[in-house]
Amino acid sequence: MTILTRLAPLALVLAATPALAEMPKGISHFTLDNGLEAVVIEDHRAPVVVQMLWYRIGSADEQPGKSGIAHYLEHLMFKGTDKLGPGELSKTVTANGGRDNAFTSYDFTTYFQRIASDRLPLIMEMEADRMANLRIGEDDWQAERQVVLEERSQRTDSDPGAQFSEERSAVQFYNHPYGRPVIGWRQEMEGLTREDAIAWYDAHYAPNAAVLVIAGDVTAEDVRELAETYYGPVPPKPDAARKPRPQEPIQRSPRRMERVDPRVAQPVMIRSVIAPERNRGEQQTAAALTVLAELLAGSSQTSVLARDLVLTGKALYVNASYDGFSVDPTTFGLSMVPAPGVSNEDAEAALDAALAQFLKDGPDAAQLERVKTRIRAARVYSQDSAHGRAYDYGQGLATGLTIEDVNDWPDILAAVTPEDIRAAAKLVLENPAPVTGWLLPAPDAPAEAGADAAAAAPQPASADASRPETANPGEVE
Amino acid sequence: MIRALATLAFALLAALPARAIEIQQITSPGGIQAWLVEDHSIPFTALSLMFKGGASLDAPGKRGEMNLMTALLEEGSGEMDSVQYAEAVEALGAQNRFDVGDDALTVNARMLTENRDQAAALLRQALAEPRFDPDAVERVRAQVQAVIRSEATDPNAIASKELARLAWGEHPYATSINGTRDSVAALTREDLIAAKDRVLARDRVVVAAAGDITAEELGRLIDTILGDLPEQGSAPLPQPAELQLTGGVTAIDWDSPQTVVSFAQAGLPMSDPDYFAAFVANHILGGGGFSSRLMDEIREKRGLTYGVATGLSNGLYGETWQGGMASANDKVAEAVGLIRSEWDRFAEGGVTEKELADAKTYLTGEYALRFDGNGKIAGILAGMQLIGLPADYVNTRNAQIEAVTAEDVQRVAQRLLHADQIRFVLVGRAEGIDATN
Numbered sequence: 049m050t051i052l053t054r055l056a057p058l059a060l061v062l063a064a065t066p067a068l069a070e071m072p073k074g075i076s077h078f079t080l081d082n083g084l085e086a087v088v089i090e091d092h093r094a095p096v097v098v099q100m101l102w103y104r105i106g107s108a109d110e111q112p113g114k115s116g117i118a119h120y121l122e123h124l125m126f127k128g129t130d131k132l133g134p135g136e137l138s139k140t141v142t143a144n145g146g147r148d149n150a151f152t153s154y155d156f157t158t159y160f161q162r163i164a165s166d167r168l169p170l171i172m173e174m175e176a177d178r179m180a181n182l183r184i185g186e187d188d189w190q191a192e193r194q195v196v197l198e199e200r201s202q203r204t205d206s207d208p209g210a211q212f213s214e215e216r217s218a219v220q221f222y223n224h225p226y227g228r229p230v231i232g233w234r235q236e237m238e239g240l241t242r243e244d245a246i247a248w249y250d251a252h253y254a255p256n257a258a259v260l261v262i263a264g265d266v267t268a269e270d271v272r273e274l275a276e277t278y279y280g281p282v283p284p285k286p287d288a289a290r291k292p293r294p295q296e297p298i299q300r301s302p303r304r305m306e307r308v309d310p311r312v313a314q315p316v317m318i319r320s321v322i323a324p325e326r327n328r329g330e331q332q333t334a335a336a337l338t339v340l341a342e343l344l345a346g347s348s349q350t351s352v353l354a355r356d357l358v359l360t361g362k363a364l365y366v367n368a369s370y371d372g373f374s375v376d377p378t379t380f381g382l383s384m385v386p387a388p389g390v391s392n393e394d395a396e397a398a399l400d401a402a403l404a405q406f407l408k409d410g411p412d413a414a415q416l417e418r419v420k421t422r423i424r425a426a427r428v429y430s431q432d433s434a435h436g437r438a439y440d441y442g443q444g445l446a447t448g449l450t451i452e453d454v455n456d457w458p459d460i461l462a463a464v465t466p467e468d469i470r471a472a473a474k475l476v477l478e479n480p481a482p483v484t485g486w487l488l489p490a491p492d493a494p495a496e497a498g499a500d501a502a503a504a505a506p507q508p509a510s511a512d513a514s515r516p517e518t519a520n521p522g523e524v525e
Numbered sequence: 526m527i528r529a530l531a532t533l534a535f536a537l538l539a540a541l542p543a544r545a546i547e548i549q550q551i552t553s554p555g556g557i558q559a560w561l562v563e564d565h566s567i568p569f570t571a572l573s574l575m576f577k578g579g580a581s582l583d584a585p586g587k588r589g590e591m592n593l594m595t596a597l598l599e600e601g602s603g604e605m606d607s608v609q610y611a612e613a614v615e616a617l618g619a620q621n622r623f624d625v626g627d628d629a630l631t632v633n634a635r636m637l638t639e640n641r642d643q644a645a646a647l648l649r650q651a652l653a654e655p656r657f658d659p660d661a662v663e664r665v666r667a668q669v670q671a672v673i674r675s676e677a678t679d680p681n682a683i684a685s686k687e688l689a690r691l692a693w694g695e696h697p698y699a700t701s702i703n704g705t706r707d708s709v710a711a712l713t714r715e716d717l718i719a720a721k722d723r724v725l726a727r728d729r730v731v732v733a734a735a736g737d738i739t740a741e742e743l744g745r746l747i748d749t750i751l752g753d754l755p756e757q758g759s760a761p762l763p764q765p766a767e768l769q770l771t772g773g774v775t776a777i778d779w780d781s782p783q784t785v786v787s788f789a790q791a792g793l794p795m796s797d798p799d800y801f802a803a804f805v806a807n808h809i810l811g812g813g814g815f816s817s818r819l820m821d822e823i824r825e826k827r828g829l830t831y832g833v834a835t836g837l838s839n840g841l842y843g844e845t846w847q848g849g850m851a852s853a854n855d856k857v858a859e860a861v862g863l864i865r866s867e868w869d870r871f872a873e874g875g876v877t878e879k880e881l882a883d884a885k886t887y888l889t890g891e892y893a894l895r896f897d898g899n900g901k902i903a904g905i906l907a908g909m910q911l912i913g914l915p916a917d918y919v920n921t922r923n924a925q926i927e928a929v930t931a932e933d934v935q936r937v938a939q940r941l942l943h944a945d946q947i948r949f950v951l952v953g954r955a956e957g958i959d960a961t962n
Binding site: 096126134138139143148162163191192194205206311312313348349350355359364414425426428432 | 564566567568569571599600607608610611612615616617618619620635637660663664667668670671674675677678680780781782783785813814815816821824825826827828829830831851852853882883886887888889890891893894896897898899900
């Protein structure tokens with residue numbers, strides 16, 4: 049916990065804690081003797097199951113100089129075990145009509161499959177197998193290191209926005225490893241070895257450092273029995289638990305960054321500050337920040353910044369971003385694209401004026417009511433996706449929340465008061481040390497080059513068009 | 526593969542669940558047809574409307590008008606300006622998404638059961654009485670211009686646009702639905718009204734719903750939403766597009782460590798007797814995620830790319846067999862060479878029985894996984910109607926895949942897969958590969 053979450057307003061917020069919700073219908077939770085925590089989300093509408101195995105280990109747990117190892121190991125986890133050849137796990141899932149993938153973030157590394165629900169034993173057997181018996185062949189690790197370097201080229205090095213984002217994070221965090229990119233710095237990725245990967249796996253992959261989430265057409269009893277069978281025998285590792293990371297000192301200085309790149313089409317400003325995350329039994333500030341982000345920019349017509357900046361012709365686009373799923377303090381961010389003809393200085397001044405007015409006035413009662421209605425409706429709509437709910441529980445438990453914390457979240461959001469929002473706004477909008485970045489096009493960029501040759505590939509109308517999985521920012525597959 | 530796992534997989538295969546979804550085909554009191562999957566377990570309804578023709582109904586010289594018009598549907602209608610309209614929708618917790626593509630203008634709506642009628646009334650208003658207020662038009666026009674500028678500096682967009690330009694000649698498929706800076710700048714409010722009348726009409730809409738609603742309730746709901754639209758669109762539907770693609774390499778200089786590659790050749794329509802054989806072939810060649818031949822050769826064995834994929838791209842008015850990847854500038858020549866050689870190997874050698882069996886189990890098994898939510902079901906059912914598939918396609922589709930033989934795959938591969946007929950568009954600084962014609 050850092051100084052930010054110890055601010056006085058929190059005491060007021062805590063007094064407003066709502067009664068704890070019951071375990072929602074269809075949700076159950078258990079822990080195996082070896083420490084593996086499991087959540088079951090029953091949804092019997094379709095004969096489908098999703099297995100997600102979340103390891104409570106991510107890039108922010110890496111040692112300096114070895115950035116990218118968490119993600120590199122995630123790739124190598126597909127290279128086989130004593131029983132499975134390289135690539136065989138994915139091929140087996142595919143040959144059984146399923147899909148599998150994995151992703152790595154600052155705080156967790158996650159493997160998942162989506163398949164017909166009667167194949168759950170198959171995918172559990174294979175996932176449990178690679179929890180304990182990974183084998184990385186001499187021939188495989190170097191080609192895979194090339195793959196992650198190509199991934200970095202594609203995601204980051206080909207995109208000035210992504211490069212700028214990476215450097216902004218490095219400036220945002222003086223001391224916390226959230227300042228390092230999940231995928232790693234290129235020169236460090238180039239030096240990662242098979243031995244590094246095996247050491248990472250041996251230290252961190254264990255049932256007592258993982259959360260299993262099973263969602264879909266299953267029963268809690270069956271899942272428990274299968275989990276005992278397949279994951280039960282995997283021995284725990286006494287030292288597998290996540291170690292505390294270096295924490296941020298108090299930040300006192302505002303920082304400004306500017307990057308000019310001919311591949312940038314128009315100016316964009318991004319400003320961020322350190323902000324508290326959701327914590328065990330203590331999610332009120334995070335809830336207020338979540339509602340604050342909605343109030344500021346959650347609607348392109350009715351939000352505070354849309355009304356003050358977009359509808360008035362000062363900005364083309366505004367956004368507010370906050371995600372409370374985080375082990376350590378995270379960030380609250382604002383971004384803006386100025387309207388053509390409005391200077392960057394004027395646009396930023398208009399943003400500052402709008403924020404100052406909001407700090408003075410507090411939230412509009414009718415707008416707050418609409419935001420709460422949207423949140424309540426979103427809770428209903430979220431029931432439509434078992435996979436989405438699995439994601440929610442997994443992310444919560446992997447970042448240190450309890451299942452009760454995840455269950456209680458909608459009620460805590462609903463209980464946010466105007467006073468909570470004022471306090472949250474003060475916390476992040478009056479923070480003395482924001483990082484403000486401007487990503488700018490080259491002064492005389494030929495922004496229209498190629499625009500007249502514009503054409504798009506037809507979108508397939510076929511019912512067999514593939515439907516992409518939900519993407520999540522800050523994660524790397 | 527260990528023996529225990531193999532046995533398990535085989536045993537389970539025989540027990541593939543056959544829980545079919547039940548599609549009701551209804552006709553509303555006002556005469557509008559719709560497909561429905563009823564499921565009352567969550568108190569909301571997902572509704573999907575698709576208006577055929579989409580952005581391909583842009584008038585000549587007015588590229589981008591459908592796109593701009595569609596973006597303005599939620600920016601004020603009836604007695605409400607854009608803010609008042611958004612406030613009314615938000616107060617109900619309703620969600621309406623308006624999108625347009627080459628083939629259709631799509632509305633995906635989610636409505637809570639408790640206020641469904643009010644949500645439907647607002648959706649009706651957006652479709653039947655959009656205002657196109659001048660301030661909203663200028664605001665959204667500026668946002669579209671920003672998108673056009675961004676795409677001009679995005680190597681993926683540059684590559685796919687160039688490929689479409691080479692492929693589709695004078696057809697709207699050849700150009701971006703966003704339009705150009707100049708075409709969008711010239712659009713007037715009258716253009717937007719005319720655009721709306723071309724596409725938002727009852728003779729070109731298909732309707733699907735899933736969730737907490739009965740057939741009778743859905744009939745009334747769609748009469749409310751669509752009843753005030755004109756009977757007929759004011760322009761004929763788009764003509765088929767004729768593929769003009771030739772084999773070769775187009776190179777576009779772009780300062781980046783990687784080269785983005787988009788490639789395409791002729792495809793085949795769903796009505797072709799060999800469509801499913803090609804569908805299976807594509808899965809084995811490049812469509813199967815981690816297990817395709819291209820992924821294996823280019824990523825797994827050599828680490829030349831983060832990902833490579835191919836797909837049959839079937840639009841209502843034309844089709845290709847296309848793909849994409851990105852690879853380091855000094856390695857992309859090798860990766861392109863591998864695509865060509867895998868193309869040839871496939872056409873010459875066909876597929877193994879194991880590849881065929883694995884592809885079939887994936888493609889048939891995966892199909893059922895798509896129907897796991899009201900929103901997904903409504904979208905799939907509307908898409909099926911758009912392309913003219915019967916409702917029982919959901920039950921017969923897997924049998925058509927099962928019926929594909931190795932000979933079918935080989936035949937369609939020999940007919941369609943010709944490495945020298947692939948057009949590659951390279952955006953980057955590719956080394957060791959020269960542009961052709």
